[in-house]
């Protein structure tokens with residue numbers, strides 16, 4: 001296979017400040033072993049998230065100069081909504097400031113006490129917005145998703161039988177919508193097939209329940225469909241994207257992912273009556289319907305970002321570069337969620353550090369060691385994020401998320417080298433103890449001390 005090169009040249013650069021191991025040791029202590037407390041200038045390679053951290057293109061930047069900042073009916077809004085309409089077929093397109101703003105509006109409309117929202121896996125803000133409305137969030141991903149080493153082409157698929165059982169057990173009236181997250185971030189960035197979406201749609205039709213997508217990474221999902229799903233290989237990404245959205249009655253989108261912007265979101269709704277109620281809520285907290293809490297220039301950047309993300313040369317570079325990191329880590333001996341996801345690689349830290357029990361946070365211990373050793377910032381998705389409150393220990397994962405168009409292959413090779421050295425010393429990684437935690441979302445601000 002030929003090398004897949006980055007399909008862009010670099011016009012503008014941002015320096016990285018080099019740090020020594022001694023400096024990082026002090027920084028880590030000052031941050032109480034929580035990388036959310038580390039200043040970005042003290043990070044060498046920042047893989048904390050792929051959200052809002054991408055590099056914009058020269059056309060996106062020039063679009064920003066064109067931004068029409070009119071309060072109502074700005075040209076920029078129409079360029080944005082025409083682009084979204086062209087890609088998704090939806091007519092009612094609301095801009096929001098980010099994904100969770102779309103979620104808040106949606107669940108204020110359809111959620112509430114007694115309601116149940118099924119999803120393949122709720123992302124944490126989606127779950128929080130469902131629960132904030134008083135409703136219950138239920139995850140119904142296929143059982144294959146629970147074993148990291150198990151390879152399945154569409155490991156983000158929903159278990160359709162469990163969906164049907166849930167609807168029958170709870171009663172249709174309790175289930176206002178069914179949601180599917182593409183790709184499934186909480187489940188390893190794994191895709192959902194068109195066939196699975198069609199099966200979910202059929203169940204929704206049978207019971208008269210609308211289907212909504214959490215479509216943050218719709219383009220990456222479409223690329224996996226093209227590569228892996230029977231009969232899809234010759235179709236264009238745009239056709240697959242259109243098929244995906246045609247199956248849905250609505251979607252929440254964080255444009256900070258496949259919108260290729262640093263801030264922005266979208267809410268799509270087909271039902272005119274529900275859309276009108278969403279307009280009213282948007283005006284209440286985000287802004288008028290033609291700007292939704294964003295500036296005209298943000299809308300221009302989104303319009304261009306959604307155009308660039310469906311290009312095949314971009315997507316093949318994107319998916320291949322994530323896969324490259326995954327393959328190299330597997331070759332070193334790390335267990336990752338297999339196959340590699342679209343936007344991130346998830347390392348099984350529980351398997352890497354069997355001597356560290358869940359209550360000493362093996363994932364967080366690995367996150368700290370990666371920072372100390374090489375200045376790499378990742379994020380724990382394990383017992384710190386989901387533990388406590390008597391829940392059984394989850395998989396102890398560490399996510400290496402790849403910002404879009406930001407790092408080159410040598411940055412990734414550096415990450416791989418650091419991981420190789422760390423793998424050899426894995427027995428010496430130290431567990432942690434929590435010495436402070438807030439009442440909610442403790443991973444953002446918990447403080448730790450190192451044990452032994």
Ligand code: F0G
Pocket residue numbers: 048049050051098099100101123125126181185214216254255256265
């Ligand atoms: N849904 C999914 C699947 C997400 O991954 C995210 C954000 C959101 C919704 C919320 O969007 O941040 O724009 O409000 N994920 C980021 C991450 C934060 O790091 O995975 P937002």
